[in-house]
Amino acid sequence: MRKLPTKPGVYIFKDEKGKVLYVGKAKDLRKRVTSYFKSHALDAKTLRLVSEAKSLEHIVVASEIEAFLLESRLIKKYRPFFNIIFVDDKTYAILEINKKPIPYVVISRKMGNKNAVYFGPFTGITDLKIVLRLLRKIFPYQSVKTHSPKRCLYYHLGLCPCVTAYPENLPQYKKNIKSLISFFSGGKDKVIKSLRKEQDEYVKKEEFEEAGKVQKKIDRVAFITQENYDPFKYEEKPDFYFERIRAEVSSLAEISNKYGLNVGDLHRIECYDISNISGKNATGSMVVFINGDADKSLYRRFKIKFKKTPDDFAMHREVLQRRVKRDDWEKPNLIVIDGGKGQVSTALRVLAEANYQVPIIGLAKREETIVIPIKTGRELDFIEVKLPHSTPGVNLLRRLRDEAHRFAITYHRLLRKKSSAL
Known part of the structure; x- marks a missing residue:
């Protein structure tokens, strides 16, 4: 059970002959499947399912809605016995x-x-x-x-x-x-x-x-x-989620190298975002993707200490200054900033001051433009790259940006709730 991912997906119980007994969906596959074997309050039907199930398969997907649609498709395809009796003789x-x-x-x-x-x-x-x-x-x-x-x-x-x-x-x-x-x-x-x-x-x-x-x-x-993929492809290729992750990483590396960043291996990517309302309860987030997939155990959140007025550049500066001091955190292969030229410039200065050499790019919100810094002699310039939304590397950047935004705003709301309760 520990090998199951903590991601949304569909799980399939089969009997000793490989016949599908039950198809279910989950927001967290590991947590949901484990509940069948740890709970002491299972009803008779579920106990029977667990006793007859001899193997378990799972398909990881990108979102709960994809899991919802795929579950429906698989139930229609296999008509599993336990899916039928679990609705107490009612039709779906x-x-x-x-x-x-x-x-x-x-x-x-x-x-x-x-x-x-x-x-x-x-x-x-x-x-x-x-x-x-x-x-x-x-x-x-x-x-x-x-x-x-x-x-x-x-x-x-x-x-x-x-x-x-x-x-x-x-x-x-x-x-x-x-x-x-x-x-x-x-x-x-x-x-x-x-x-x-x-x-x-x-x-x-x-x-x-x-x-x-x-x-x-x-x-x-x-x-x-959440992502631009057909959920029914998972049925054809159960490893489709991981295939597309690999394709996204490869695509982003290709884009970065094409414009002179020389990123090499994109094992660890960090993305940063800021959330505040008029400078109040300002927070920063750092999300980490390992080999193109989110690793929430490595996420970090920052409470902005030195800026009480809205200043996105100064807040990015504070967060990154605190980040580069952490020698006990693995160094990233790429840093992604949620923002345009100004935010990327700020990040570059922080890294230069700390002699912390990591490639940086930005993702501007308005048109999903990739902002890549380049040096022309002693001058710093930027290339703004606009690629189709279907480009796998662009999709990876969007996933990073959206996750950083979600993580930052969640902490901001928590701080705002605490301050309003005082």
Whole structure:
């Protein structure tokens, strides 16, 4: 059990003949699987599962939503005995997307409507509702079969197009339904590609406000799935998670070396971010990726001590000064700064003052631009590299940046909560 990763994924119990007995998902594979063997409060069905299971397989994925979708696909494929009896003779939840005449999206228990597309079965109706709640903010949809001709509450919340009240919304609404179907079919990249095409059309017409709305949809799709990969590839290649990690590391090394950083082996990468509100309860974070994968045991957080006003450069300076003094921490092969030229310049000065030689790059938030410092004679200059979002190395940088941001803001909220309680 100790060899299981503490990552999201799907686990599969099999009997002595290799037949699939049960498929489950987990936010933390090790913790979830271990609970089957450590808990003293297991019901009779679970005890029977544990006694009959002779082998265990697992597939690591990048996010809980990927685990949710993959679990559903594997249950549909194998129809495991214990998945069926664990629902107490009830049928699993099925997502129904009816396409005619006015589309609607509902959770059902059976299939049979010729005008509908079905997805599932899903073991947890709560999980399905959470995913739908997230997606509805991006692609508003009608959640009842017959809608009132009047505006509903969800329309005012931006969650329903109310086509019966506003027929002119139907063309855009059909695009939303198409995107939902693509998403649940495992085509997240297809959804984003379609949205980018729609955004380009608005830009050509100089309808920048509408283009901005589409960009928010793109950002939200990327956020809830975390990474630009098809979750169903895990079924074809159970080691796909690790393959893509290796590809990301190799890609980032290639990008870095191309622009003169000479990083060599990217065994350890550190990424830094700052979080504060008007300088108050300011925090810094250091996240560490080993061979392209997060190692949370090596994360460190910093409470900013010397700056009480908003100054991102000074705060980065303080965090890095404290970091380079730690000889007991392994030296990184690359440092990534969440920011642009100013933040990277600050980091370079700190390292130069400490004679701490490590390559540095930045990732600017606005356009996901990679900021690479170069020296032209005695002068310091920067190359700004804009690569496609699908580039594996860019995805690794985004994962680093997003994790550093999450870790910093979590500590900032903790400090803010403590200060407000005083």
